[in-house]
Amino acid sequence: xxxxxxxxxxxxxxxxxxxxxxxxxxxxxxxxxxxxxxxxxxxxxxxxxxxxxxxxxxxxxxxxxxxxxxxxxxxxxxxxxxxxxxxxxxxxxxxxxxxxxxxxxxxxxxxxxxxxxxxxxxxxxxxxxxxxxxxxxxxxxxxxxxxxxxxxxxxxxxxxxxxxxxxxxxxxxxxxxxxxxxxxxxxxxxxxxxxxxxxxxxxxxxxxxxxxxxxxxxxxxxxxxxxxxxxxxxxxxxxxxxxxxxxxxxxxxxxxxxxxxxxxxxxxxxxxxxxxxxxxxxxxxxxxxxxxxxxxxxxxxxxxxxxxxxxxxxxxxxxxxxxxxxxxxxxxxxxxxxxxxxxxxxxxxxxxxxxxxxxxxxxxxxxxxxxxxxxxxxxxxxxxxxxxxxxxxxxxxxxxxxxxxxxxxxxxxxxxxxxxxxxxxxxxxxxxxxxxxxxxxxxxxxxxxxxxxxxxxxxxxxxxxxxxxxxx
Amino acid sequence: xxxxxxxxxxxxxxxxxxxxxxxxxxxxxxxxxxxxxxxxxxxxxxxxxxxxxxxxxxxxxxxxxxxxxxxxxxxxxxxxxxxxxxxxxxxxxxxxxxxxxxxxxxxxxxxxxxxxxxxxxxxxxxxxxxxxxxxxxxxxxxxxxxxxxxxxxxxxxxxxxxxxxxxxxxxxxxxxxxxxxxxxxxxxxxxxxxxxxxxxxxxxxxxxxxxxxxxxxxxxxxxxxxxxxxxxxxxxxxxxxxxxxx
Amino acid sequence: xxxxxxxxxxxxxxxxxxxxxxxxxxxxxxxxxxxxxxxxxxxxxxxxxxxxxxxxxxxxxxxxxxxxxxxxxxxxxxxxxxxxxxxxxxxxxxxxxxxxxxxxxxxxxxxxxxxxxxxxxxxxxxxxxxxxxxxxxxxxxxxxxxxxxxxxxxxxxxxxxxxxxxxxxxxxxxxxxxxxxxxxxxxxxxxxxxxxxxxxxxxxxxx
Numbered sequence: 001x002x003x004x005x006x007x008x009x010x011x012x013x014x015x016x017x018x019x020x021x022x023x024x025x026x027x028x029x030x031x032x033x034x035x036x037x038x039x040x041x042x043x044x045x046x047x048x049x050x051x052x053x054x055x056x057x058x059x060x061x062x063x064x065x066x067x068x069x070x071x072x073x074x075x076x077x078x079x080x081x082x083x084x085x086x087x088x089x090x091x092x093x094x095x096x097x098x099x100x101x102x103x104x105x106x107x108x109x110x111x112x113x114x115x116x117x118x119x120x121x122x123x124x125x126x127x128x129x130x131x132x133x134x135x136x137x138x139x140x141x142x143x144x145x146x147x148x149x150x151x152x153x154x155x156x157x158x159x160x161x162x163x164x165x166x167x168x169x170x171x172x173x174x175x176x177x178x179x180x181x182x183x184x185x186x187x188x189x190x191x192x193x194x195x196x197x198x199x200x201x202x203x204x205x206x207x208x209x210x211x212x213x214x215x216x217x218x219x220x221x222x223x224x225x226x227x228x229x230x231x232x233x234x235x236x237x238x239x240x241x242x243x244x245x246x247x248x249x250x251x252x253x254x255x256x257x258x259x260x261x262x263x264x265x266x267x268x269x270x271x272x273x274x275x276x277x278x279x280x281x282x283x284x285x286x287x288x289x290x291x292x293x294x295x296x297x298x299x300x301x302x303x304x305x306x307x308x309x310x311x312x313x314x315x316x317x318x319x320x321x322x323x324x325x326x327x328x329x330x331x332x333x334x335x336x337x338x339x340x341x342x343x344x345x346x347x348x349x350x351x352x353x354x355x356x357x358x359x360x361x362x363x364x365x366x367x368x369x370x371x372x373x374x375x376x377x378x379x380x381x382x383x384x385x386x387x388x389x390x391x392x393x394x395x396x397x398x399x400x401x402x403x404x405x406x407x408x409x410x411x412x413x414x415x416x417x418x419x420x421x422x423x424x425x426x427x428x429x430x431x432x433x434x435x436x437x438x439x440x441x442x443x444x445x446x447x448x449x450x451x452x453x454x455x456x457x458x459x460x461x462x463x464x465x466x467x468x469x470x471x472x
Numbered sequence: 473x474x475x476x477x478x479x480x481x482x483x484x485x486x487x488x489x490x491x492x493x494x495x496x497x498x499x500x501x502x503x504x505x506x507x508x509x510x511x512x513x514x515x516x517x518x519x520x521x522x523x524x525x526x527x528x529x530x531x532x533x534x535x536x537x538x539x540x541x542x543x544x545x546x547x548x549x550x551x552x553x554x555x556x557x558x559x560x561x562x563x564x565x566x567x568x569x570x571x572x573x574x575x576x577x578x579x580x581x582x583x584x585x586x587x588x589x590x591x592x593x594x595x596x597x598x599x600x601x602x603x604x605x606x607x608x609x610x611x612x613x614x615x616x617x618x619x620x621x622x623x624x625x626x627x628x629x630x631x632x633x634x635x636x637x638x639x640x641x642x643x644x645x646x647x648x649x650x651x652x653x654x655x656x657x658x659x660x661x662x663x664x665x666x667x668x669x670x671x672x673x674x675x676x677x678x679x680x681x682x683x684x685x686x687x688x689x690x691x692x693x694x695x696x697x698x699x700x701x702x703x704x705x706x707x708x709x710x711x712x713x714x715x716x717x718x
Numbered sequence: 719x720x721x722x723x724x725x726x727x728x729x730x731x732x733x734x735x736x737x738x739x740x741x742x743x744x745x746x747x748x749x750x751x752x753x754x755x756x757x758x759x760x761x762x763x764x765x766x767x768x769x770x771x772x773x774x775x776x777x778x779x780x781x782x783x784x785x786x787x788x789x790x791x792x793x794x795x796x797x798x799x800x801x802x803x804x805x806x807x808x809x810x811x812x813x814x815x816x817x818x819x820x821x822x823x824x825x826x827x828x829x830x831x832x833x834x835x836x837x838x839x840x841x842x843x844x845x846x847x848x849x850x851x852x853x854x855x856x857x858x859x860x861x862x863x864x865x866x867x868x869x870x871x872x873x874x875x876x877x878x879x880x881x882x883x884x885x886x887x888x889x890x891x892x893x894x895x896x897x898x899x900x901x902x903x904x905x906x907x908x909x910x911x912x913x914x915x916x917x918x919x920x921x922x923x924x925x
């Protein structure tokens with residue numbers, strides 16, 4: 001079973017990641033390439049900023065009226081023959097999907113890339129129910145075969161070299177381990193085609209759900225989602241409740257933003273807009289279409305405006321590519337289905353503030369993420385909000401002793417800064433301790449931490465305020 | 473024009489030369505410069521570490537100080553501190569009184585380089601013989617839109633050759649307490665900047681924030697690089713402001 | 719309480735004080751590059767993503783398709799539905815190329831060398847085909863075989879995505895597929911590989 005690293009130990013995970021030169025090189029290549037491609041796409045799209053404002057306005061409206069749109073979606077989808085299910089949490093969602101698969105008599109399901117299904121731990125839950133879930137997106141399949149978790153939202157196996165992938169695919173398909181990317185892809189295609197041909201159930205997520213028509217939209221480049229939603233006679237889509245847009249027409253602005261932001265493409269190869277199972281007049285397509293609407297903590301983010309904005313996320317991956325921290329440590333270190341800047345702000349809310357307490361602090365607050373977010377989520381604002389939540393959390397969040405120490409340090413800092421005389425006394429004390437600095441630097445954590453990798457600045461012999469006094 | 477100089481705690485304690493240079497530049501531009509010794513810290517570290525209450529207290533201090541100065545402008549040789557003060561109104565969502573006062577102060581708050589350009593400064597007292605690359609510090613760039621001003625000012629320095637750094641707007645990795653909470657990541661991010669700096673061949677990296685400069689300089693020194701890290705104000709006054717003893 | 723009630727109640731309670739903006743009118747549809755006529759734009763965008771475009775004269779589409787498929791040594795074709803393909807089917811049969819009908823089981827299409835379908839609309843902004851499954855069968859034929867040929871009437875070209883979405887009939891068809899070029903991946907060391915699970919070759923015949 002693939003397991004995430006513990007998110008509670010982001011610090012250790014990050015250190016381990018920094019010590020992997022191959023992974024760092026792959027990460028750098030990927031984030032640089034996507035960054036360049038995004039920039040090039042924006043050059044060709046002068047209306048891009050207007051699209052962002054428009055998309056954010058649509059999302060803000062939907063989220064503020066979410067109950068109405070959820071009900072509208074359910075009614076419209078049901079009228080077209082879709083079976084709509086509601087799952088309050090991950091366990092419920094897994095039970096529903098397993099139930100559908102069992103009722104269809106399926107021992108295997110084929111899956112397209114879906115972070116929502118990873119969020120609920122679907123593959124493990126299905127395995128426990130004796131059902132084999134086969135990932136069909138190439139990167140996801142490689143990661144599944146390697147018993148790992150995805151490294152990046154868009155290119156899950158980017159941390160692996162071709163040689164490593166060759167070894168993995170050799171074991172699974174017999175292809176030569178040193179084959180080139182094309183041959184490896186061909187081998188994967190052949191192996192997975194057999195699965196598509198015989199699978200009774202296809203499981204996907206959805207990028208968007210349209211309330212007015214009861215439709216879902218799935219974007220992709222490989223064609224595996226189309227396979228999963230066309231060939232099997234049962235299709236199940238697990239959809240977070242925040243994925244709604246009001247009308248079919250509203251999809252256009254998101255289709256313009258998502259591919260450009262994530263990979264610099266003007267449009268991904270395939271979009272499937274699916275509304276209900278096949279009607280009597282059709283000879284292909286699933287005869288059963290199920291949509292599982294998932295909460296799993298999303299409603300916790302709704303009440304406050306500052307947290308609600310994170311539900312506007314369209315999972316493009318742009319913030320990951322732009323983040324100086326993600327660029328260095330990659331996706332595994334976060335220990336979450338959702339890594340990078342957006343992961344740092346939604347994981348504490350969807351999963352648990354206690355377990356994810358390091359994540360809001362794992363940022364230099366540079367704001368690059370906010371710059372590139374297609375729906376203008378103010379991630380730094382959210383990071384600060386969550387930092388305050390962590391520091392103010394009592395026993396509910398582990399690490400209380402350390403936090404109390406830090407709170408004390410900041411209280412002392414605020415005290416020292418509260419007035420000019422205290423400030424003078426405090427800085428005089430620090431200046432007096434300057435003599436012992438080399439000794440302190442090895443023992444006192446903030447200083448010793450600075451000292452790892454950097455020379456320590458020394459205090460000026462005389463501060464500015466003294467020099468100002470003596471100016472001519 | 474009466475200008476209240478807010479030097480920032482880092483400049484006051486660690487890099488006072490920047491304060492002297494800032495005062496010189498403002499006076500040369502025709503300003504009366506006042507410095508209130510009651511100033512301490514803008515509160516950014518507390519705000520960024522999740523202690524908004526401490527940030528509030530410090531914000532109220534700064535607001536009071538600024539009102540007392542009766543100056544036309546509050547000028548800081550720091551983009552991040554100037555951005556923090558501009559941010560003050562948002563610290564008082566439920567207190568209209570303080571929010572209004574904060575708004576008035578924020579409206580009069582400027583980063584040094586932006587302010588000098590506003591005044592139309594077209595000569596500077598410094599001379600510099602060498603190549604300089606500019607680092608766009610994050611808060612100055614993204615919150616205050618500082619980009620063209622420092623480059624314009626540096627080009628006024630006789631002898632100074634300005635080169636555009638690759639990744640000029642990439643974060644240096646300081647990030648406040650992030651630098652000591654996650655030192656290895658912080659340094660790894662700095663190394664990416666150092667690589668870009670080395671690639672450009674400049675002898676000096678310049679920025680508008682002493683925080684970034686201390687972090688970059690610390691790493692440059694530890695890695696044995698001869699590249700210097702200097703503040704915008706120092707370069708604009710190079711030779712005109714004495715080296716203060718370390 | 720059912721999960722449905724639980725979720726809806728949580729949402730309602732969370733949004734009690736919410737004041738969201740009104741829903742903005744649908745799209746700002748400034749087409750990204752506005753110069754040039756629709757067919758030229760469509761061709762350029764299609765070629766940029768690795769698709770091929772054959773500009774066939776009126777009535778010449780069937781022959782153009784057959785010639786191309788014969789040149790590619792295609793022996794079995796999966797046919798999509800639609801009247802316009804009857805001429806193509808006849809021409810293929812005359813050429814000795816076997817055809818699987820649109821009612822064939824999708825699983826049988828894995829043996830086909832090519833799929834030939836209609837496309838109901840084309841989008842010039844992006845070089846995209848719009849396949850409407852209510853109008854004609856095409857989902858599996860355009861997906862399973864490694865080569866996809868799409869017959870697109872040139873008077874069915876639309877400027878952009880907004881026009882295409884507005885053009886869809888109401889009620890919306892049970893499956894609408896947008897196809898922009900051949901299938902692709904960059905999952906292995908970011909190296910672009912064309913032809914993954916969907917077709918490796920896409921040929922659009924403008925008739």
